[in-house]
Amino acid sequence: xxxxxxxxxxxxxxxxxxxxxxxxxxxxxxxxxxxxxxxxxxxxxxxxxxxxxxxxxxxxxxxxxxxxxxxxxxxxxxxxxxxxxxxxxxxxxxxxxxxxxxxxxxxxxxxxxxx
Amino acid sequence: xxxxxxxxxxxxxxxxxxxxxxxxxxxxxxxxxxxxxxxxxxxxxxxxxxxxxxxxxxxxxxxxxxxxxxxxxxxxxxxxxxxxxxxxxxxxxxxxxxxxxxxxxxxxxxxxxxxx
Numbered sequence: 001x002x003x004x005x006x007x008x009x010x011x012x013x014x015x016x017x018x019x020x021x022x023x024x025x026x027x028x029x030x031x032x033x034x035x036x037x038x039x040x041x042x043x044x045x046x047x048x049x050x051x052x053x054x055x056x057x058x059x060x061x062x063x064x065x066x067x068x069x070x071x072x073x074x075x076x077x078x079x080x081x082x083x084x085x086x087x088x089x090x091x092x093x094x095x096x097x098x099x100x101x102x103x104x105x106x107x108x109x110x111x112x113x114x115x
Numbered sequence: 116x117x118x119x120x121x122x123x124x125x126x127x128x129x130x131x132x133x134x135x136x137x138x139x140x141x142x143x144x145x146x147x148x149x150x151x152x153x154x155x156x157x158x159x160x161x162x163x164x165x166x167x168x169x170x171x172x173x174x175x176x177x178x179x180x181x182x183x184x185x186x187x188x189x190x191x192x193x194x195x196x197x198x199x200x201x202x203x204x205x206x207x208x209x210x211x212x213x214x215x216x217x218x219x220x221x222x223x224x225x226x227x228x229x230x231x
Contacts (some may be wrong), residue, residue: 007197020229030212033194033219035219039156043203043224043225043227044222044224044225045205045222045225047219047221050219089156091158092122093219095219100163100165102148102171103148103160103162103207103209103219103220105155105158105159106155107155108156108157108158110156
């Protein structure tokens with residue numbers, strides 16, 4: 001079975017602070033895909049990044065960066081110099097290659113960035 | 116062009132009514148899904164259809180019945196609505212090809228259902 005744990009339920013930071021959202025996953029598959037989605041107050045789910053299990057390179061996109069470590073089954077997300085517009089619920093998700101496994105989400109981390 | 120479109124965006128109805136939510140995708144994907152997001156924001160898979168065939172049916176009351184007339188449409192019909200059905204329902208689609216699993220899902224904008 002696949003499982004995603006986001007231990008941080010809510011985080012509050014002051015604007016311009018850096019913040020890291022944690023994600024730990026469980027799967028027995030050797031091939032799998034990890035994702036981060038953002039859900040702003042308007043409610044839609046916005047895709048941020050995907051990473052496959054064979055690619056442990058970290059990625060940076062503007063103020064966003066992702067740290068994938070298979071050894072600790074973690075796929076953490078860091079926002080540098082946070083802004084009020086970053087306030088949202090962030091979901092980590094996992095999809096294994098085997099069978100008909102659907103995309104499994106963590107419970108989300110609500111990030112509030114205060115001006 | 117909206118890739119995955121759901122209608123309606125908001126639905127307020129009384130307990131006991133029957134309602135439907137429609138979903139259409141124009142991405143040419145083979146697989147479509149319904150997810151439920153509860154008040155605590157938890158996203159849980161309900162159903163999945165591949166090319167009109169049901170492939171995932173999680174533990175969902177049988178008052179919920181998905182219908183897929185073709186691979187571009189997956190509608191959700193709910194009978195005898197209950198207060199606990201109030202939630203946001205997301206439709207999504209993805210390619211079926213194993214080599215394309217990493218493309219993830221494309222989500223609709225959600226339907227907020229409120230049962231009063």
